[in-house]
Amino acid sequence: MPSAATENSLRQRGVRLTRQRRLLLDLIDQSGKHLDAESLYQLAKEKDSRLNRVTVYRTLKLLKEGGLVDELDLMHYGGDQHYYETRLKQEHAHIICLRCGKVEEFFGEPLKKLRHQIEAHFGFQILLARTEIGGYCPHCQALRAQEVAQCRRPE
Amino acid sequence: MPSAATENSLRQRGVRLTRQRRLLLDLIDQSGKHLDAESLYQLAKEKDSRLNRVTVYRTLKLLKEGGLVDELDLMHYGGDQHYYETRLKQEHAHIICLRCGKVEEFFGEPLKKLRHQIEAHFGFQILLARTEIGGYCPHCQALRAQEVAQCRRPE
């Protein structure tokens, strides 16, 4: 079931906790991260076959607007859909391997500094921040090198 | 006309410099930044009415793959389309006002540090990096305060 903090945050905005929303919140919190709408829908359908895809989109929108989840693109690895993760206190960057799709997270000083400098420099009030980095993980760097080599000598 | 460096980069990959591509490259370089495919198409059509929207998409894909332009989301301000800008030597963050849509760019130390730390920490080979920050610019912070106040006292 959704965490108490999440429930309160929703109730405060006059949002009803329906059967469907409970299920979706539960799945987002429980699951490994970075679900897209369709995956979430597929997971949810296993537990409640009547649940509609549209409800997934509406719920995600609601949670996003309420600041309970963050929306990611993950460099559009795998398509143009969006991915979602429970909002954490700590800002972090997402690092996506463009070959194998593995996603790493990086929590670190530079992100905090960046945020402070932007607030100070522009007088900007930051609501959302997203850093995504695409490239090759160590494992795939080696495999890429082989692929490229084969490509150059086709026979 | 496209810069010599751009032309060479394309030719090296065996990409033909057609009339259409010359026009599109020209527009991307000349224009203020952050064009989306549709805007680029509209601009291009003024100069060559036969040019097709599909050619715009195909050219953008080509340039993106060749590392000549970067693709941005700008936090999906204004829709789910992508925006494009000529790739600069210097990495920078994009800061989008979610109320007025103004985009600022931030070049600074933290982005370089972030890149280096991620390369060092994960042994990651970085090909693409994108930092987008959404919030309210100083001007819109004031206006937002008024809007919210009015919202709370409807009469």
Add this chain to the structure above:
DNA sequence: GTTAGTGCAAACCTTTTGCAGCTCT
């Protein structure tokens, strides 16, 4: 002359909308 690129139409994928009926509080 070849090979790559273009335009057109049509498909595709992801997400949103309108509306009638249902359900949480």
Add this chain to the structure above:
DNA sequence: AGAGCTGCAAAAGGTTTGCACTAAC
């Protein structure tokens, strides 16, 4: 009871694909 939510169907928005024709090299 009543506002808010859901499911269904249908549409929208953005982008990609198949194919016959054309143009760059």
